[in-house]
Amino acid sequence: MPLAPRLMKDAPPIGRRQTHDEYVAAGGYDALQKALGMKPEEITQQVLEAGVRGRGGAGFPAGRKWTFVPKNTGKPVYLACNADESEPGCFKDRQIMERVPHLLIEGCVIACRAIGAQSAFIYCRGEYPHSVRALEEALAEARAAGKVGNDVLGSGWRCDVWVHKGAGAYICGEETGLLSSIEGGRGYPRIKPPFPAVEGLWGCPTIINNVETLANVPVIVRDGVAAFKAAGDDDTTGTRLVGISGHVERPGHVEIDPAKTTIRELIEVHAGGVWKGRKLKAVIPGGSSVPVLPASAIDVPFTYGAVRNAGSLAGAAGVIVMDETTCMVDALVNLMQFYHHESCGQCTPCREGTGWLEKLVTRIWKGEGAARDIDLLDSVADTIGGAQAGKTICFLADSAVMPTKSFLKHFRADFVRAVEEGGSPVWRARAGQGARAAAGAHG
Amino acid sequence: MADVKLTIDGREVEVPRGTTVIQAARKLGTDVPHYCWHPGLKVAGNCRICLVEVEGMPTVQISCNLEVREGMVVHTESAKAKQARRDVMELLLINHPLDCPICDQAGECKLQEYSFEFGSDGSRFQFPKVHKPKHVRFSEKVTFDAERCILCTRCVRFLDEVAGRDELDIVNRGDRNEIAVARGAELTSPYQMNIVDICPVGALTSTDFRFKSRVWFLKQTRTVCPSCSRGCNVTAGARWNRLLRLVPAENQAVNRWWMCDDGRLAIGHVGADDRLGAPLVRKDGALVETTWDEALRAAADGLRAAGANLLALVSARLTNEELFLARRILDALGTPHRDVKPRAWERDELLRTGDGNPNAEGARILGIAPRAGGRGLAAWGGSAIGAAFLCGEDLDDRPELLDALAKASFVLVLDSRETATVKRVATVVLPGVTSFEKDGSFTNVDGRVQRLLPVVSAPGDARPDWRVLGELGALLGCGAAPRSADEALRALAAAEPAFAGLSLGRLGALGREAAREAAR
Numbered sequence: 001m002p003l004a005p006r007l008m009k010d011a012p013p014i015g016r017r018q019t020h021d022e023y024v025a026a027g028g029y030d031a032l033q034k035a036l037g038m039k040p041e042e043i044t045q046q047v048l049e050a051g052v053r054g055r056g057g058a059g060f061p062a063g064r065k066w067t068f069v070p071k072n073t074g075k076p077v078y079l080a081c082n083a084d085e086s087e088p089g090c091f092k093d094r095q096i097m098e099r100v101p102h103l104l105i106e107g108c109v110i111a112c113r114a115i116g117a118q119s120a121f122i123y124c125r126g127e128y129p130h131s132v133r134a135l136e137e138a139l140a141e142a143r144a145a146g147k148v149g150n151d152v153l154g155s156g157w158r159c160d161v162w163v164h165k166g167a168g169a170y171i172c173g174e175e176t177g178l179l180s181s182i183e184g185g186r187g188y189p190r191i192k193p194p195f196p197a198v199e200g201l202w203g204c205p206t207i208i209n210n211v212e213t214l215a216n217v218p219v220i221v222r223d224g225v226a227a228f229k230a231a232g233d234d235d236t237t238g239t240r241l242v243g244i245s246g247h248v249e250r251p252g253h254v255e256i257d258p259a260k261t262t263i264r265e266l267i268e269v270h271a272g273g274v275w276k277g278r279k280l281k282a283v284i285p286g287g288s289s290v291p292v293l294p295a296s297a298i299d300v301p302f303t304y305g306a307v308r309n310a311g312s313l314a315g316a317a318g319v320i321v322m323d324e325t326t327c328m329v330d331a332l333v334n335l336m337q338f339y340h341h342e343s344c345g346q347c348t349p350c351r352e353g354t355g356w357l358e359k360l361v362t363r364i365w366k367g368e369g370a371a372r373d374i375d376l377l378d379s380v381a382d383t384i385g386g387a388q389a390g391k392t393i394c395f396l397a398d399s400a401v402m403p404t405k406s407f408l409k410h411f412r413a414d415f416v417r418a419v420e421e422g423g424s425p426v427w428r429a430r431a432g433q434g435a436r437a438a439a440g441a442h443g
Numbered sequence: 444m445a446d447v448k449l450t451i452d453g454r455e456v457e458v459p460r461g462t463t464v465i466q467a468a469r470k471l472g473t474d475v476p477h478y479c480w481h482p483g484l485k486v487a488g489n490c491r492i493c494l495v496e497v498e499g500m501p502t503v504q505i506s507c508n509l510e511v512r513e514g515m516v517v518h519t520e521s522a523k524a525k526q527a528r529r530d531v532m533e534l535l536l537i538n539h540p541l542d543c544p545i546c547d548q549a550g551e552c553k554l555q556e557y558s559f560e561f562g563s564d565g566s567r568f569q570f571p572k573v574h575k576p577k578h579v580r581f582s583e584k585v586t587f588d589a590e591r592c593i594l595c596t597r598c599v600r601f602l603d604e605v606a607g608r609d610e611l612d613i614v615n616r617g618d619r620n621e622i623a624v625a626r627g628a629e630l631t632s633p634y635q636m637n638i639v640d641i642c643p644v645g646a647l648t649s650t651d652f653r654f655k656s657r658v659w660f661l662k663q664t665r666t667v668c669p670s671c672s673r674g675c676n677v678t679a680g681a682r683w684n685r686l687l688r689l690v691p692a693e694n695q696a697v698n699r700w701w702m703c704d705d706g707r708l709a710i711g712h713v714g715a716d717d718r719l720g721a722p723l724v725r726k727d728g729a730l731v732e733t734t735w736d737e738a739l740r741a742a743a744d745g746l747r748a749a750g751a752n753l754l755a756l757v758s759a760r761l762t763n764e765e766l767f768l769a770r771r772i773l774d775a776l777g778t779p780h781r782d783v784k785p786r787a788w789e790r791d792e793l794l795r796t797g798d799g800n801p802n803a804e805g806a807r808i809l810g811i812a813p814r815a816g817g818r819g820l821a822a823w824g825g826s827a828i829g830a831a832f833l834c835g836e837d838l839d840d841r842p843e844l845l846d847a848l849a850k851a852s853f854v855l856v857l858d859s860r861e862t863a864t865v866k867r868v869a870t871v872v873l874p875g876v877t878s879f880e881k882d883g884s885f886t887n888v889d890g891r892v893q894r895l896l897p898v899v900s901a902p903g904d905a906r907p908d909w910r911v912l913g914e915l916g917a918l919l920g921c922g923a924a925p926r927s928a929d930e931a932l933r934a935l936a937a938a939e940p941a942f943a944g945l946s947l948g949r950l951g952a953l954g955r956e957a958a959r960e961a962a963r
Contacts, residue, residue, distance in 0.1 A: 169616070186612070186613060191486065191487070191488035191505070191508050193508070193510070340617060340618075341616075341617065342616075342617070343616070343617035343618070344616060344617065345594060345613070345615075345616055345617040345618060345619070345620035346489045346594070347489050347490075347491050348489070348490055348491050348492070348531050348534050348535055348593070348594075349491055349530065349531060349534055350617075351534075351594065351617055351618050351620065352534040352535065352537050352538060352618055353534050354617065354618075355538075355573065355617065355618045356534075356537060356568060356570075359570045363570075376567060379567075380567070382530075383530040383533065383534065384530070384534065388501050388502055389502060389503075390494075390501075390502025390503050390504065391491055391494065391502075391503065391527060391530070391531075392491065393488060393489065
């Protein structure tokens with residue numbers, strides 16, 4: 001299975017950042033020079049033809065999104081780069097920000113040129129201090145070199161890029177929650193319509209793209225559509241950066257040709273296989289919000305379409321691997337604690353429902369549940385959302401529901417066992433330790 | 444803008460482009476359940492109870508933020524829409540304290556109403572509820588219970604969007620969310636009590652009204668606030684013949700959905716201890732109770748004797764009908780000395796007009812002002828006063844005038860309270876009633892004639908002022924006394940072009956504009 005490093009082709013090893021001069025020596029900012037000679041619509045057309053889909057998880061074609069900016073509103077247009085990377089299991093964007101930040105900066109400036117913006121905000125999660133530092137250092141270099149600022153490459157065109165740090169809320173990675181946060185408000189997602197492309201930051205047209213999506217823009221402009229489409233297939237064009245974590249020998253990230261790489265290959269070749277010689281039990285392929293796949297369903301290419309057909313979503317390409325010793329009740333408790341904690345509380349179903357899910361699965365986990373609680377968990381999940389539910393403003397509720405439903409669908413036996421055996425193995429071991437400790441203390 | 448035709452629950456409706464589905468449904472008389480949506484506030488879309496099914500759309504949609512489109516087919520009562528609503532209801536109640544038996548909102552609570560309509564009779568939630576602060580003081584006027592709150596943010600949006608004071612927000616996250624004022628701060632908006640009205644549940648309560656009565660025991664009457672010339676429409680709630688609260692009643696031409704706190708809380712005078720319950724005449728320096736016949740005769744005699752020399756102060760807190768009947772008397776006496784006492788009231792940009800006389804405009808139209816050679820209130824202090832008629836007024840705030848009046852030979856006072864003026868200077872006292880105890884109309888600052896309705900009955904033998912002035916006029920040869928406020932308004936309508944064609948019935952709930960141009 002061919003490796004397809006493109007974004008990370010010239011990336012220095014982890015821990016070191018590619019400098020401006022190194023980037024330029026490798027052909028960096030040539031695309032920007034080229035873009036400045038193009039009409040904005042031509043850039044958009046090229047990105048449209050390249051078919052690059054949003055790498056933040058939703059997979060919406062970036063070029064089409066750009067065409068949604070209304071013309072001649074008299075308002076400024078903004079670009080917001082979603083660098084919040086808050087989805088559990090995802091750590092691909094930080095590879096770009098920390099190692100090849102100029103690629104992202106160049107992508108931002110070209111995108112601004114295409115959509116008619118002169119300000120880009122990179123909203124970077126607060127837990128990524130290294131990313132923030134790398135971006136800020138790179139931005140200082142780019143400004144000094146005239147790639148960003150009042151006179152981009154001597155063209156007389158002004159374009160600035162700013163880094164905005166998040167403060168730790170998962171919800172601020174939701175694109176409109178991100179806008180609320182940049183504006184200094186509570187990180188509440190916004191109802192649509194109006195869509196951000198029409199009314200985004202401060203009521204002005206705003207395009208929001210993921211880090212990796214924007215990093216692909218210089219590649220498209222520099223190498224052309226055909227070269228870009230050499231990787232991937234009609235469904236998923238270009239490469240994908242994937243993070244692999246969990247029960248594997250070598251957790252890490254890899255840039256792949258999604259059409260030529262299966263989930264199995266991601267695990268067995270790129271991550272050295274399931275650790276400790278154990279068997280695979282389950283994979284969450286796209287970050288914690290997408291449905292879990294059983295080990296039998298992983299022989300599919302990592303394209304949006306193929307993973308969807310397999311019953312999950314490629315999402316933000318955070319592959320979470322669980323080995324045969326995993327109790328899926330443990331895993332779901334962890335996820336439900338997360339979604340309950342991160343629900344912004346704006347919409348009734350999510351605010352009230354995520355807590356209920358956590359309480360229910362915790363009860364089963366602790367062996368305090370009854371068989372009917374398993375059905376109730378499934379039913380409450382339906383109550384609050386699910387794929388194509390539309391019951392809430394954003395997808396957080398659905399993101400809690402999709403794992404719940406799929407865990408129960410594929411691994412119901414684990415839940416039944418937890419009910420019948422007085423809790424999950426982890427809980428029982430922990431409770432047992434507690435009991436021994438207590439006995440020791442009293443003995 | 445061009446109209447859009449759509450179908451809601453099988454019925455066609457045409458509405459302007461840009462209308463939302465929830466509004467289009469209202470046009471058909473269908474009230475899609477809603478908590479966070481309020482016609483006077485921006486759309487928040489957070490409660491999710493207004494979900495409807497739209498043909499061709501894969502997911503249920505919130506009708507409050509869904510714009511109508513030509514040919515749209517909406518179902519508010521389909522299985523999918525109903526299930527979505529039931530699901531939201533179930534979730535709203537899992538952490539709610541369900542303390543209806545001790546909650547002030549019971550009886551006018553949307554949670555109760557929708558539970559009754561489509562909720563469940565049990566709960567599948569068997570865990571300890573999330574606990575939050577209770578009886579939180581938001582100000583001396585508003586008390587908050589975070590556990591009852593459903594986080595719809597109507598209060599947050601009202602203060603920000605309407606009252607212009609961004610004093611509330613949400614703190615914490617998820618099911619720990621709470622509405623809060625800034626630490627150490629309290630609400631300061633003079634319109635803050637509107638958040639109690641628009642709170643769809645029992646989270647925000649009026650510190651003044653809470654625990655006074657279950658709302659279903661209130662006799663609710665639509666009338667007009669008498670605190671300023673805006674004439675905000677109100678629903679007055681009474682029990683045990685006591686006026687217990689005012690809440691705004693919607694009138695888009697006057698106060699939309701709101702009213703100011705001062706107006707809302709200005710109800711203490713109705714049940715005050717110093718209400719007059721019987722006519723009084725002064726005998727040997729002391730006021731003694733008497734019969735209406737005797738008092739009216741004494742009043743008529745005194746007025747007749749004073750004739751054109753009578754100084755009259757007519758209150759612009761009286762109704763149009765009363766002002767008309769008072770003017771009839773003054774015309775018969777031929778006195779040019781007539782005036783209205785100005786009444787200051789803080790002014791703002793939202794509702795408060797700055798004129799504390801609720802019927803200032805009625806008095807202006809009816810020409811209650813000094814005639815040629817007449818002595819206005821400003822000139823009362825100039826020289827001795829022989830006889831005076833304080834018609835619905837007092838001069839408690841003008842002690843120097845009371846000194847002058849004390850020396851007058853005849854002072855007739857028509858008022859509802861035993862004021863210092865009554866005690867010190869009245870020769871004859873006719874007990875009138877407050878605006879909450881009589882029928883009639885006020886003309887507001889914009890010339891809208893609005894109807895008052897009695898909410899409680901007046902104490903003792905007090906009579907509506909229109910009746911007193913009618914009977915007094917009859918004794919003075921002004922013609923028959925009207926038998927009702929409506930008859931008085933019809934007589935006024937016949938005499939004054941500005942009021943032509945009006946009757947109390949024709950005012951309806953929302954009032955009618957007076958033809959003010961005719962009066963000029």
